Amino acid sequence: MVVQSDEAQLELEKVLARSFYQTGVALQNNEESLGDSLLKLNDVLNRVIALDKFRFVKACFGLSCSELKLIALVFIQEIEPDCLTPYLGLTWYEHGPYLSLDKLLLLSNPSSQKRTMLNSGIYHKHAFKWGLFQSQEQLGLTQSVRLLPELLSFLQAKEVLFSESCVASYPYNTSVDCAFSWFKGQQSLIDNNRFCVIDDDDINFIRWYVEQLANAQSALVSCMPFDMPSEVAKTTIIKSLSALLLASGGKKVFVILPKWVSRYLVVDSEQFELLKTQRNLYFFFSNEAQVSALSNICAFTPKAPTIDALAQIWLELSNRHAPSTEDRNNARQVAIRYPVPIYKMSDIAFEALEQPSSQFWQVLKSACLKEQQKGPEGLATLTESRFKLKDMVLSEGVNQQLHELVSRINYQSELKSRLPRFTEGCKALFWGRPGTGKSMAAEAIAGELQLPIYVVNLANIASKWIGETEKHLAKLFDEAERYNAVLMFDEADAVFAKRSEVESSHDKNANMGVSYLLQRMERYSGLLLLSTNLKANLDEAFLRRFHSVVEFTLPDPSQRLSIWKRVIGSNASEELLTGIEGLAKRFELSAAQIINITETALLQSLMLNQTSIKRENIAKALLRELSKQHEGFMAQHEIKAWLEGN
Template sequence: MTSHFDEKQHDVQVELEKSLAQSFYQVGVSLQNNEDNFSAHLANLHDVLDKIITLGKFQFVKERFGLSGYELKLIALVFIQEIEPDSLTPYLGLTWFEQGPYLSLDKLLVLSHQPARKRAILNAGICHSLAFRWGLLQSNTQLGLTQNIRLLPELRAFLQSKEIRFTAEGLFSYPVTKSVDRAFSVFKEQLGDLESCQFYKINNQDMTFKRWYVEQLAATHSALVSYIPVEAPGDTGSASVIHGLAALLLASGGKKVFVVVPSWVERHFSSDYDFMDIVKRQKVLCFFFSNDAMSESLLNFCEITPSLPSIDVLTQVWIKLSAQAAINSEDRNKAELVASRYPVPIYKMSAIASEAQKQSGVDFWQALKSRCLKEQRKGPQELASLMEPRFSLNDMVLSEGVAQQLHELVSRINYQTELKSRLPRFTDGCKALFWGRPGTGKSMAAEAIAGELQLPIYIVNLANIASKWIGETEKHLAKLFDEAERYNAILMFDEADAVFAKRSDVESSHDKNANMGVSYLLQRMERYSGLLLLSTNLKANLDEAFLRRFHSVIEFTLPNPSQRLAIWERVLGNNADKTLNDSVSGLAKRFELSAAQIINITEVALLQSLILNQSRISKENIAKALLRELSKQHEGFMAQHEIKVWLEGN
């Protein structure tokens, strides 16, 4: 940080430092040789000290830390001994390279006042003065008359140069100015008077949000902001925190500093009374905590509870961030859709909008939805796997009844805001069960719905959810639902009967724990505000209490002949030769296959045609692949005749 002290004053300080070093040396020589003019040299030293401590930097230190003029003289003496170590030679009897460039407290007291007054100074408690308590003056071990005294490194840098540099290993980050985020405007009406309090508790456990929130408070109050690492760097005591605060005050240039305090530092504020006595002297420092266990009687803190903005408010924020000159009703609807569907953290909204605006040639709202969806794909990866939607409902061949029910699921999410406004008892979220034989399109339908809604979909990893240990399943489920809700993700429990099974009679502790897990699932399903999908091959295996809670229970059956024909034609595309194309209708009528089986057969047949260097898939390729697929179900022998008849064109 560039110093606020001008160049002219800096030049004056340099000249006075030279004079002080020279006087320092002369006093040392006089003391060493027991000369009669010692008092005159000491008086000259104090004349120079009186001048140097009136300079701007020294006066800033005095005022900022509430020091006495005498403490300031001690600091000036230690400062000159550190930047001009050769001036110590007469006191040490050795070169400073051998002894070290420090003087003991005893020698400093002699130099800083008449020797006869040393006992009175000690009795007055100089060792407990603010200069030592703040760590501006330090020793390596417990302070005593024989201990060498040195300056806080940041204080030496402050007095010597125009800049203070914080090391990467330092406890506090360098205080910086943050720009105002336009998204923060939603909290302005919630803010109270920040001038009347020094300690604040932010009722929010998201450390990233808390950091952003304090940055914005600082920006709107013309303050600087500084951070303490979330993880404690080793065994850090109160002294290290105090020294860090002292460095922070020096670097602030007199401006107010807002400090974000992680939980590991809070114990010093809660239990160390001497620490608190020092901290409370500095009203320029404001501290922001998040721990509910803080001692209100000790800190006398103020609480800040940032209320989550409504959909209407978030809509206005997106409109503001769009930076569009004119907003029509269509834009407003698009903004409302983004606000309701993509609950991205408010501290990321500005960055996401900025990224969307950089996509030239793309509609802003479409680009914004894509960026929001990308942000939401950072959900509960260890408990569920992300599935990239590859389909839409138009890619599926469905019966009219199933298609209608799936479109209703999509519409329930799309019109959720309007439904809530017109139906007072409308509950958030939607729950649906897909059931039917394997390969009938249950998983594909889930993907298609995610594609239609442009929402992330997480396929729940049942192996990581279910646990034999008491209480573990509930913990895993709680984390899964919380994370999915945070990202407004679609949750898909595939083969759901593994977790959502019927509750059994209690015959053992295992049965009791399993039933408790099912009961917990019922509760979380009721409260889940997103889209929850379950798929199972056997609906009868599910607990009836679950079935009553579904908005839709959709049966996926094997496609009929006309649907199979449509699937064959769509999957084969232009890869079939003329003979195969002419016989696809008979293939669809003769073999009762699921969509998944048709896809598998086509893939195997295409591979065979490539191996045989054929340009198109032939009937023979399909016949071999078909026989292999049916053999999986032990139907190969019975199907051979049907396949032969189909090959012969009958």
């Protein structure tokens, strides 16, 4: 390889431009020295293609010297267009603005070599297969020729600038992610395979996985868009890969290919064979790619990390040089409770490390919970847990049942290790009148567990996606399991009522949806809650599937008094406080009703510029609340008696 300074290379290119120009003059004047001019031109071409940048292009694409000289001539006419001036009056310039391929072949090669190239099929040469030449129309011998833009920028400035038509990202490298340490033993699967299918549905995981593989082998990475661009020609893919090779600087490039690219490779086996000749490109497909028709494809499934492995990764990310038993317990708890994608673990840990060391695990748990709060769009509503069980006024029996549900999740790994037939997951049914605390209890349990909660209205699913219920339920459960979410199915009786006789296609679809939902419920490994106002409407066989059935009743007088005091807080006047006990005894209200009454009474007091809630405010709000259930008229006497202190 001839290594020369930039100034020397520039001077040699000027010599080539002059020789190109002088050959044109000799042609224009029909000079006898034309043969000498052609020989001199070829001598300069041989010197130019010996430059390091041309040698690099030759090695990249497996080109012959004849192809390389042709590239050099096309290059010089693009950067020094004045050298074409003598050719303007010749028939050689009939298809401008540059010389045709036929004439460039004649100038860059002796006639015998030109004939050999044409006889062997000029378009089967690698320079043409890799799309290094292009034309405004279909490339032909009589068409003017230009270089691939990325090749032109490389030869001109040794810097590859990707054109808008390039569908590959510029090759890049990433830093080492310690979370990838779990997969290091699996790297040997691809060492001898340049075409791989990674069996995983999460394209972000595939990208991260390939990036880390590339890092381990000092390779670069490039991706093609996963949404197919409009009007992509087969040649666009090859030209984009050519740009990658030029930009890689001779390094390996791990290319992540989406589903739509694989279709092009299956159809055009010639392109696939071309890729096999290039040893610096490694291709990775997702499991959606249609690659069954391609040979020598290595398909493998990355082995999912165990809980112990995830706990160890969290410990490493915590930067604890001498982790304590408490650190190890916290790491294991995070690994079990928050199955965040492994490729996000380092970013989440970095966020927690920005806080004081003593707060690391608590901040980490909050960050993991935030990451998991991404409910399936259109299927469930993500509800932020605002409560814990201590915020509720519950009977002793209900309180114990709810704490048992929390403990079943917290001690799930211990139960599994001690009971060989233990089934992961926990299912509970909450039933009772509206406003008795079923939804709040679900939130409180999620708050205790520090897990996201997805609230699903089964009536909406059943009515919105008739005939497609299974598909949408599958998506819902897959997403919930991925994030270890608490699933709360509201209005369960809309779907799980006693089976009806099949009288229509709608009934058939509904029963099929119920059967599928039951199957997924049985397999759900997290906490699954269902609520209903009417337990009697549910199928008895369905009820036997629950670990716990919790009845939420209206609070008794002592419970109502506690609820009134909690809700009103410091907003009550002295005369109202003296009447709270009588209010709790006289009116059988749910917790939700007490909250509504208090909010309405406080609003009224603010509108009247009062500093606190008075009895009159509560009385008006109470009458309005009871009127919703047509009980207002009957309650007027009781409300009046309470106002008067009787």
